[in-house]
Amino acid sequence: MSNVQASIKQADQHCREHGVRLTDKRKQVLLSLLQSEKAMSAYELVDYYKAEFGESMPPMSVYRILDFLQEEHLVHKLNSTNKYVSCSHITCDHDHEITQFLICGECQSVKEININKSTIEALQNNIEEAGFHLVSPQLEMNCLCENCI
Amino acid sequence: MSNVQASIKQADQHCREHGVRLTDKRKQVLLSLLQSEKAMSAYELVDYYKAEFGESMPPMSVYRILDFLQEEHLVHKLNSTNKYVSCSHITCDHDHEITQFLICGECQSVKEININKSTIEALQNNIEEAGFHLVSPQLEMNCLCENCI
DNA sequence: GAATGATATGATACAACATATCATTTTAAA
DNA sequence: TTTAAAATGATATGTTGTATCATATCATTC
Numbered sequence: 440m441s442n443v444q445a446s447i448k449q450a451d452q453h454c455r456e457h458g459v460r461l462t463d464k465r466k467q468v469l470l471s472l473l474q475s476e477k478a479m480s481a482y483e484l485v486d487y488y489k490a491e492f493g494e495s496m497p498p499m500s501v502y503r504i505l506d507f508l509q510e511e512h513l514v515h516k517l518n519s520t521n522k523y524v525s526c527s528h529i530t531c532d533h534d535h536e537i538t539q540f541l542i543c544g545e546c547q548s549v550k551e552i553n554i555n556k557s558t559i560e561a562l563q564n565n566i567e568e569a570g571f572h573l574v575s576p577q578l579e580m581n582c583l584c585e586n587c588i
Numbered sequence: 589m590s591n592v593q594a595s596i597k598q599a600d601q602h603c604r605e606h607g608v609r610l611t612d613k614r615k616q617v618l619l620s621l622l623q624s625e626k627a628m629s630a631y632e633l634v635d636y637y638k639a640e641f642g643e644s645m646p647p648m649s650v651y652r653i654l655d656f657l658q659e660e661h662l663v664h665k666l667n668s669t670n671k672y673v674s675c676s677h678i679t680c681d682h683d684h685e686i687t688q689f690l691i692c693g694e695c696q697s698v699k700e701i702n703i704n705k706s707t708i709e710a711l712q713n714n715i716e717e718a719g720f721h722l723v724s725p726q727l728e729m730n731c732l733c734e735n736c737i
Numbered sequence: 738g739a740a741t742g743a744t745a746t747g748a749t750a751c752a753a754c755a756t757a758t759c760a761t762t763t764t765a766a767a
Numbered sequence: 768t769t770t771a772a773a774a775t776g777a778t779a780t781g782t783t784g785t786a787t788c789a790t791a792t793c794a795t796t797c
Contacts, residue, residue: 460773460774462764462773462774462775464774465774481753481755482753496775496776497775497776497778498754498755499756499757499775499777499778500774500775500776502754502755502756503775504775507774518668518669519668519728521754521755539714541715541718543720544723550718550719550720552718554711554714555710557710558707558710558711561704561706561707562703565701565703565704566690566701566729569690569699569701570733571690571699571731571732571733571734572731572732572733573730574693574730574731574732575730577730578729579667579668580715580720580722580725580727581723581724581726582715582720583720583721583723584719584720584721585719585720588721609744609793611744611745611746611792611793613745629783630784631782631783645746645747646747646748646749647783647784648746648747648748648749648784648786649746651785652745652746653745653746656745670782
């Protein structure tokens, strides 16, 4: 089974367990993000969906489905670029605590990495010293990937 | 002299030295950001400008002026929120290498901090291990400030 | 100080990203 | 099979940002 198919299957399983439904449309949107292997905007997804599945989905539906997928932690939103990317840990059993994104500014490929806990703690200390309190440690870093360097 | 006035004066000086002009409009936009002491969107600046100076400035002009101020490193754009904030180091003589922003999600106040060099290096190592290359190390962290905790 | 070119700003239109709201369809359960 | 809930569609509009052409202001040279 391909990685993509394994992810879909796992996502389906995950939704069942959480008492929510991975409908066909939701599955297709997730599939689009998995297949494209890069971050896409909602409107890019509208186009991709149209090209891939032959029928068009209104932007409103795409946004709603992206919201759903985010709530289920199957998709992440990249705030710095207003794009969406499938979670790379769908097939992992463990929960991943902290998500850091390396975003290729050239090809929009995204790598989700885990920063050392000690590095995060050091960061957090810097923040507390400044009198602020970290709410969400999602870091998005503007990078170039191996292929685009 | 107030902090704000000192910053304006320094900004003016900086522009002279770089052979560019801090015109009245540019000065007023910078002043708006300095006075408000928080991050504002371009359109919020349009409103602020109108309220503060009695005449309206078209959004296009605000964007152009923000571009100018960014080029001169007098203003930063926060990509995660699509807002703009005055640089907190205008009155420093030294160049500040790496800028990290703590953004209060409640009141939009922003603190510009310097992360330990060692922490940044640790981060960078994590990134290189993942096969990516960091282009711009501007980190924007979703926080709460002292007053909003 | 008038002519000229460069820089700055205004005006208008539109593209890209996102949400509000009401209508319709599909699904699950009684 | 009726009914309520969930999901999706349709339409309008809000928000952020850029393209482009017109006008105004400034600086220099004649």
